[in-house]
Amino acid sequence: MGPESSSPLFTGSVAGTLRLIFYLALAMVLMVLDHRNGWLWRVRYNAAVVVEPLYKLAGMPSAGMHALGVAFADRKLLTEQNQHLREDLLLANAKLNRMAAVAEQNQRLKELLDTRHNLTLKVQLARVVGVDLGAYRHRLMLDAGARQGVKTGQPVIDAHGVMGQIVHVLPSTSEMMLVTDPDSAIPVVIERTGLRTVAYGSREGDQLTLPTIPRAADVKAGDHLLTSGIGGRFPPGFPVGEVVSVAPAATGTFLEAHAEPSADLDRSQDVLLLHDLAAPAGPPAPAPEAGPPASLAPAVSSAAPAPATPATGAAR
């Protein structure tokens, strides 16, 4: 910003080119280092003092729009919505009550079988910050971070199913990867048949891909996918998606299915972070206690840890 001696018409072209080469080389070195080590997130964690207020600032318009929408919403609409929510709540409560009875029964039976699994679920509510992290990126910013006890790898769910997992944590915000992200992999089980497989995010759109289904397997459009719990990252039994199409894969050795995620990936404002998973990360402990006595059980448990490897590598 100081006084420039040379005319802008004749700025030293050699010096300019050299400077360009210097900066380009610097940028490339940074990119390679970042790609190899991924230390952008460490830098970002330290720069959070500056970065997080900017996120808050950038998220304000969308929060404001939301508030405006609520403020100017039709009274009738709100009443209708309220009524609708009430009914939903009633239904959910009724279901929950029945579930509670079943859960209690289950608990008793399991105690009889001497297992230490339990159905309690520790969750934490978080809001989605309305920040655009680039087009075609299946990432969301949440308003809870390390100070709220969020850790990398925590599963994120909404009312309808699994949304994804936390991939990066800043002091008071965190970034989650949706199940539709090409880097995402989630071990699932097909509800109807009990077939275990892995659902990957897809490169094309907002769908899940299941590229490794055996040709002989029985999979149809309309099948529901649940988390299988293998790999230890996602607890078992949460809905993941619904199969929409099945076709032979390009390689010919497998069937490839596409599924629609069951969570409201575009519309969810509030999400739940799951805490304290029942099983630690890594291969699950063999569970011979559950089910019939070991003498009657077929040797299934030895095959179980095998599909766990893609899941542990899910978070890059």
Place this chain on the structure above:
Amino acid sequence: MNRTRLARWWFAGTLLVSLLAMLLPLPTVLEPFKPYWPALVLLYWTLEAGDRMTLGMAFALGLGADLLDGVLLGEQALRLTALVFIALRFRSRLRFFPMWQQTLAVLALLVNDRILLLIVRAFAGEALPPLAWWVSPFVGAALWPFLFLLMDDLRMRLRIQ
């Protein structure tokens, strides 16, 4: 003295606002049409105050944008440095172009920027983006005359050099 300080704040403020505009979410349908705001604002300052603009500033702004975006540290720094370098090279010509010609030049610069981005993404092993991804430079170029006139007008009003 006061005037130059104001000018400096105005300069930094517009760049910060451009970063915020980059983070601002749009409805999903409009998402691919979002122009690359930091590039547009940076181009404006390169053309209007080219003696103040250096490659280092472009690099620093790019690094800031990378920190916010969280994709790959250095990606936007590379793109913005290249953009400002080309703009500085042809600055004396670009400034005296009629508006429509200038707009075309901006379009070429933005498309070039997208190609650079594509190369970086390809090296990082990411998939090719869909066709709608290429619309953004055109939206940016279409907005250029308005942005230029608006910023020029504001600058005149504030009487900033």
